[in-house]
Amino acid sequence: MAAPAEVTWSVLTDWERQSQWFVMTDSRGLGPTGGHAVGEEIHGFTGFGRLGLLDTMVIEEWDPPHRCVVRKTGRVVRGSAEFSVEPLPRERSRVIYRLDMEMPLGRFGSLAWPLTREGTAAFFRRSLRNLARLVESEYAAARSQPGS
Numbered sequence: 001m002a003a004p005a006e007v008t009w010s011v012l013t014d015w016e017r018q019s020q021w022f023v024m025t026d027s028r029g030l031g032p033t034g035g036h037a038v039g040e041e042i043h044g045f046t047g048f049g050r051l052g053l054l055d056t057m058v059i060e061e062w063d064p065p066h067r068c069v070v071r072k073t074g075r076v077v078r079g080s081a082e083f084s085v086e087p088l089p090r091e092r093s094r095v096i097y098r099l100d101m102e103m104p105l106g107r108f109g110s111l112a113w114p115l116t117r118e119g120t121a122a123f124f125r126r127s128l129r130n131l132a133r134l135v136e137s138e139y140a141a142a143r144s145q146p147g148s
Contacts, residue, residue: 001095001132003139005087008095009065011135012083015042021130023123024048038062042070053077078102095128 001008011017015035018027027044029035035042037059044055055077061069068083079101086094103109 001093002091002136003093004091005085005093006065007139007142008093008135009085011138012085012095012131013064013068015044018044021134022127023130024052025127035059036062036064057081072101076104078104095131097124097128 011021013036015027015029018025022044025044025046027042029040029042031037031040033040038061040059042057042059044057046052046055053076054074055072056074057070057072059068060071060080061067065085067085070081072079072081079099081100082096082098084096084098086096088094103113105112
């Protein structure tokens with residue numbers, strides 16, 4: 001990302017805005033801080049209209065602007081995920097998204113994974129490219145404001 005880690009983190013963890021960059025996903029943070037503290041929940045819905053799946057998560061680690069670890073607690077999507085933002089030289093940053101998911105549908109899901117792996121990877125690559133465009137456009141706009 002052509003933006004500092006703090007800017008990247010701010011956009012990445014604004015759960016209500018996740019639909020602007022994460023393909024086919026709407027999210028919201030629950031709890032007193034809106035999903036920005038250990039123990040709070042995030043609910044994401046991925047799909048079209050009413051057809052899709054609810055991805056419920058509980059924040060297990062919260063270390064802004066560097067790292068968020070969630071435990072996925074849904075009926076279909078289970079496991080853990082980690083969002084990391086690494087600061088880089090020259091006001092840049094890198095987002096790393098790690099997912100350790102229990103395959104749904106048991107043995108059938110595990111057998112189907114090789115068939116769905118590339119499509120899933122493309123889905124996440126596109127979402128992260130969308131995130132980069134959003135972060136970079138917001139950072140550029142903020143820098144162009146008088147007094148910045």
